[in-house]
Amino acid sequence: MRRVVEGSYAIADAVRCCSPDVVSVYPITPQTHIVEHLSEFVADGKLDCEYINVESEFSSLSSLIGASVAGARTYTSTTSQGLALMFEVLYNVSGMRLPIVMTTVNRSLSAPLSIWNDQQDSLGVRDSGWIQIYAENVQEAIDLTPMLYKISEDPQILTPSMVCMDGFILTHVYEPVDFLDEEMVREFLPPYRPEHILDPENPKTFGAFADPSWFTEFKYLQYQAMERSREKIAEVTREFEEVFGRGYGGLIDTYAMDDAEIALVTMGSIVGTVKEAIDDLRSEGVKVGLVKIRSYRPFPGDELKRALKDASVIASIEKDISMGYEGALLTDLKGAFYNSSIRTPIIGFAVGLGGRDIGIKHVRAMVERASRVLDAGIESEFEIFDVKPECL
Amino acid sequence: MQESLFAPGHRACAGCGMPTAIKLVLDAAGPNTIVASPTGCLEVTSTPFPESSWRVPWVHSLFENPAAVASGVEVALKRFGKTDTNVLVIGGDGSTFDIGIGAISGMFDRGHRITYVCYDNEAYMNTGVQRSGSTPFCAKTTTTPTGKLSLGNPRPKKDMAAIAVAHGVPYVATASIAYPVDLRRKVKRSLEADGPAYIQINAPCITGWSFEAGDTIEQARLVVETCLLPLCEYVDGVLTDVKKIRRKKPVEEYLKTQGRFKHLFRAEGGAEVVAQLQAMADANAEKYGLID
Structure with a gap:
């Protein structure tokens, strides 16, 4: 279905099609319209999920750690200062190998305060262990959403990822886009069924600390997963093209x-x-x-x-x-x-x-x-x- | 006796009050429980990879976010229809009173069914006894040392329980490892609350407070018997129960046994501080009706 809509609405709809279990949100310009639209979907019964309004970006991503470890597919979005506030959590998510997907709306970092676009925010967290893919236009940002869930949730990858899209230029533009078909997304993106979750029947410890005799091994395995994601990104991009007919090259x-x-x-x-x-x-x-x-x-x-x-x-x-x-x-x-x-x-x-x-x-x-x-x-x-x- | 849900072999100091608190809490909560903990003594002593003392599912993320992490766990359980599982946060006072208070406020505000348990040892013990918002008035810590111009921590202990009550949290209690029956009852009651709960457990720290090994429970009892720590219970914002004290002891009996207060009995001005602390204890006794 092709419609002229605001970029943020299109992203919210793409997220809806990915059937997240838990969405945790905090407002910040120019990301806010995405989470507003998601809340409307929930209010109208178009999106069945747990939607929580938290008190900071630090807590939006932190709450997704809890939800993800409990077995949920999770979503949040942020930008700029919000991403900076998440800095500590970003490393924690990737180190815990949680496949959280986030829309990172690109905006400059203060000072001086500016709500407008550049990419200093996501470039500043390039070493945090998240896959970062940059969208050229709204359509690509839509299409990346199910692709990144599929890449991140692969048991061989288990690495969080962000769809990076330029603030205002893409979030607030009205342009014609092809909407995702919910049923087709369901087929493309299987349900998230993690092997390790918080389960009283089978109690496991998550987030143990590692002394120098183990820390390197955690980082080595994380590094290898990110290396494997290269082929996975290319593979999922090809697969997406076969199903949805839109190709994007690869990396x-x-x-x-x-x-x-x-x-x-x-x-x-x-x-x-x-x-x-x-x-x-x-x-x-x-x-x-x-x-x-x-x-x-x-x-x-x-x-x-x-x-x-x-x-x-x-x-x-x-x-x-x-x-x-x-x-x-x-x-x-x-x-x-x-x-x-x-x-x-x-x-x-x-x-x-x-x-x-x-x-x-x-x-x-x-x-x-x-x-x-x-x-x-x-x-x-x-x-x-x-x-x-x-x-x- | 039933196997503890907090296994032995953890690295807490001999005489640490914290593991006793954890065992009592888990004993009351039972195996159908998920725990989120912040960074701190509990985390580092119980989970050195690849070992763990936790016989219930447990997650640690960061120092200031366990209330947010637990919020995510709780909503995910709701999503999956597993609402019979207890969700607890168990963290120290640094995380609770200071760095994590924003996330706690959010958790309270959103009304999650989570019992937040603070094991309160009244300073940042994991990093080497620095002052927290929970440190008592004029206690010596490594960032509130005593000296020519200082008698220790210049501020009184923050009233975190009152902050929880002010959020409209349906169940709030203070407890002590010296009163295990009372503590277990409070944990059980908190889990029946229709919403968040806050329980603050006094848990003496042998290295930070500097007292004789073997005196841990005695320290925990003395702070209650002097009325410096009222053990209270609030249901829906109303004070419903206090631990009555049969014979109120002078604060000196508590203060003189601890290294962190030793200076009050030597330094100039110390006697005035002891008098101030006694006045605080007397005010507690009056305010909460602690004396039988």
């Missing part, structure tokens, strides 16, 4: 990369703008292409090397800064290439911070900057783009 997707000399690498809603810019530039004869990162964790190092091996210059475009170094994506990207024979120059841009709009002209300017590397070499490896002249 990455590419656009106009066949003969691209200038390769852009980015993730999230900016992908759509970059594609538009590429169409324009291609019609002018500029050989530019795009690699869209879908899965940032696990990081698709091998896929990036394969996709980018023939490019002459690579430019990352990202909505975050690792203060004291550069953009996190830029660092990861360069790292992926270091031990390979590929010696393509790589530069990076931080853009769209705190909701600054990025249009086609900005993408063109970054492509122009990247093309200069071909002639003059790297002048600036990392640049915060579009800064007011009075600050320069």
Whole structure:
């Protein structure tokens, strides 16, 4: 069924189709509409679940730990400050190997306070042991929801995951989307039947502490599960395409990369703008292409090397800064290439911070900057783009 | 005798009051019980992987979130139709009075059927005896040391039971390991409550309080007999029961046996503090009608 709806409504409906047992919520802009719509579904009898209003994001995710350990499929969503407040819980969820799925609406982190979009929040928790997949548009965010439950709940994976979607740009946009069919989702996503739960008939201890003789082994097994998720993400993405007819590549997707000399690498809603810019530039004869990162964790190092091996210059475009170094994506990207024979120059841009709009002209300017590397070499490896002249 | 649901072999100190409290609580709650605990002495002494003292299902997540974790357990049980299972939180006073109080307030507010049990040893004992909101007035801790300008903790103990009552929690009680029959009865009553319950159990800490080994139960009894700790029960916000004291003892009898109060009998100004503590005990006796 194709309808024009607000992004947040579409996500709420996708969550409904996944039949969560427990939904735990706390309001924060621009995530709030998702959980409001879910509460309406519950109030109207369209979603049969336990829906709890908790007193903080810290408790929303914490309560899902209890529900998940008791055997429930669980859902929450958050953004920005809420995600930061969850920081401690994020590591705990992944360490306890609980397959919680969360919509992370991307928003900047204070100070200065800003409710608008960038990706500093989720990039800041990249090491927390959660699978992170970034949606290009509302449709992808919808489709990722059942996919991530399926990936996370696989007994070989048991790793939490977040659907990352840009705040306002995707949550508040009205665009036509294909709704998921509840019955088809039920077939695609089997019920969650965990092997280990809190059960008085068979009492088990969860969350024991590990001294130095065991801690490494816990982390090793967690690391291996995240490694296994690479193949699982690709497999579930293929399976989704077979059932629902919408394909997304795998850990990455590419656009106009066949003969691209200038390769852009980015993730999230900016992908759509970059594609538009590429169409324009291609019609002018500029050989530019795009690699869209879908899965940032696990990081698709091998896929990036394969996709980018023939490019002459690579430019990352990202909505975050690792203060004291550069953009996190830029660092990861360069790292992926270091031990390979590929010696393509790589530069990076931080853009769209705190909701600054990025249009086609900005993408063109970054492509122009990247093309200069071909002639003059790297002048600036990392640049915060579009800064007011009075600050320069 | 029935096997305890809290197995021996845990690493709590000899003379620790906490395991006694846990055994009594689990004994009253029975095997159809799920427990969530915060980080703290109980967690580290009972669950060094791959061992566990818990013969009931048990979950630990973080220091400040057991009330939220238990909330999730309770709603999941409701979802699966398993509403006959007891859900308990058992945590220390640092988690309860201080860092986890927001989550506790939320749990109370939402009306979950959970009994929150605080084993109260009146400081952060797991990290080495730092002051918590539960530390008594002028007790010496490692962050409220005594010195030329200090007689220990400058603030009185926070009244957590009153905070629970103020939330409209249907069952609130204070209890002590020195009165096991009373404690078990309170746990059983809490589990019959139609909503959340809060039980605070005085559980002396041999290292933090610094008293003679073997005196644990005696310490727990003395704080009640001096009226420094009233054992109360509130049902639907109404004080329904207090533990009556036959012969009220002077607070010195309690204070002088503990290292954390030793300075009050040596330092300048100590006598005034003892008098203040006596006044607090007298006020408790009056307010709660503790004397027969």
